[in-house]
Structure formats: structure tokens, C-alpha cells
Amino acid sequence: MYAYADKTLTCADCGQEFAFTGTEQQFYADRQFSEPRRCPSCRAARKAARGDSGGGFGGGRSSSGPREMFSATCSSCGRTAEVPFRPTGSKPVYCSDCFSARR
Numbered sequence: 564m565y566a567y568a569d570k571t572l573t574c575a576d577c578g579q580e581f582a583f584t585g586t587e588q589q590f591y592a593d594r595q596f597s598e599p600r601r602c603p604s605c606r607a608a609r610k611a612a613r614g615d616s617g618g619g620f621g622g623g624r625s626s627s628g629p630r631e632m633f634s635a636t637c638s639s640c641g642r643t644a645e646v647p648f649r650p651t652g653s654k655p656v657y658c659s660d661c662f663s664a665r666r
């Protein structure tokens with residue numbers, strides 16, 4: 564039931580022919596991408612060279628990592644404290660020990 568027939572494209576980098584399958588064409592059409600000009604291995608190589616993650620095929624990973632933590636110096640004991648907000652310097656920052664001791 565694919566609306567697209569497989570075709571063979573020529574890589575602009577290495578000149579090798581590679582398959583642009585109907586499924587991929589559907590994927591590209593859905594996202595209004597233009598046809599790939601490079602074979603998958605050249606695309607991967609370029610991606611790696613750019614240090615670019617995300618986008619393209621094989622995506623779908625959600626990038627919601629752990630909450631960003633900032634290092635600050637505890638205003639009470641002077642130890643390094645990890646806080647979930649950016650320390651502004653105008654407010655005292657306490658490590659978890661001093662924080663719980665103050666409550």
C-alpha cells in the first residue's frame with residue numbers, strides 16, 4: 564500500500580548508489596524534506612563530524628533528562644551544594660544538610 568516506489572539515488576559525496584525506499588520517501592514527504600543527496604553512511608559520517616544528535620531516522624528518543632543542577636557554595640557551612648536553580652548570589656544557598664537543619 565505504499566504510494567512510493569523504491570528508487571535508487573546516487574550519493575553526492577561518494578558517488579555510490581543507494582536505495583531510497585518507498586517507506587523513506589513517505590517519511591521524507593511527510594516532513595517535507597527534500598530527497599537525500601547522500602548515502603546513509605555518508606550522512607552518518609557527516610552527522611558524526613558535526614556532533615549533531617537528533618533528527619533524521621531512528622529518532623523518537625525523548626530528551627527529557629534529569630533536572631539540571633547547579634553548584635553553589637553553601638552559605639552556612641561553605642561546602643559545595645547542588646541546587647536545582649541557578650544561584651543568583653543575592654540569596655543565600657544552603658546544602659541539603661544545612662537546608663534541612665534550618666527547617
Ligand SMILES: [Zn+2]
Pocket residue numbers: 574575576577578579601602603604605606
Ligand atoms: Zn556516500
Ligand SMILES: [Zn+2]
Pocket residue numbers: 637638639640641642657658659660661662
Ligand atoms: Zn551547608
